[in-house]
Amino acid sequence: MFLPTSHAVESSSYSPPPCQQFTFSQIELATRGFDESLVIGRGGFGRVYRGTITSGATLLDAAIKRLESTSNQGAVEFWAEIEMLSNLRHSHLVSLIGYCNEGKEMILVYWNEFIEREAESFLLFLIELVKDK
Numbered sequence: 001m002f003l004p005t006s007h008a009v010e011s012s013s014y015s016p017p018p019c020q021q022f023t024f025s026q027i028e029l030a031t032r033g034f035d036e037s038l039v040i041g042r043g044g045f046g047r048v049y050r051g052t053i054t055s056g057a058t059l060l061d062a063a064i065k066r067l068e069s070t071s072n073q074g075a076v077e078f079w080a081e082i083e084m085l086s087n088l089r090h091s092h093l094v095s096l097i098g099y100c101n102e103g104k105e106m107i108l109v110y111w112n113e114f115i116e117r118e119a120e121s122f123l124l125f126l127i128e129l130v131k132d133k
């Protein structure tokens with residue numbers, strides 16, 4: 001599992017609803033039909049895509065993990081991940097936004113941690129810049 005750092009939810013005005021269920025069409029839209037150019041990683045579950053997904057009125061930068069048929073992981077791991085991360089949400093340590101389970105599709109949607117880290121680094125850079133003046 002990708003280990004997230006504590007993320008920017010606390011400082012953001014966006015308050016995520018509890019683990020959301022997405023339709024497959026929403027996931028397809030977010031990943032431009034699982035465009036290979038949007039693949040940002042690959043793990044035991046399958047490919048991880050960068051995508052922009054709509055949550056209410058907010059657009060979120062997400063990491064979208066799609067279970068591949070060749071994976072040795074399956075429904076057990078999929079539901080275990082949702083249950084475990086949903087229970088941990090209150091600690092703000094966890095990056096799960098939601099999931100999609102339509103037909104055979106099992107897809108997990110996380111915050112894109114790399115984007116947040118980049119934003120945090122940029123903020124720290126700006127703070128240092130202001131301090132030096």
Ligand SMILES: Nc1ncnc2c1ncn2[C@@H]1O[C@H](COP(=O)(O)OP(=O)(O)OP(=O)(O)O)[C@@H](O)[C@H]1O
Pocket residue numbers: 001002003004040041042043044045046048063065095110111112113114
């Ligand atoms: N929330 C995320 N934000 C940004 N990139 C991610 C995120 N989750 C996964 N990734 C990217 O996808 C890659 C694979 O992640 P994934 O969690 O599927 O594999 P893993 O860490 O090998 O875990 P496992 O094999 O146990 O499922 C990571 O190395 C990372 O590059």
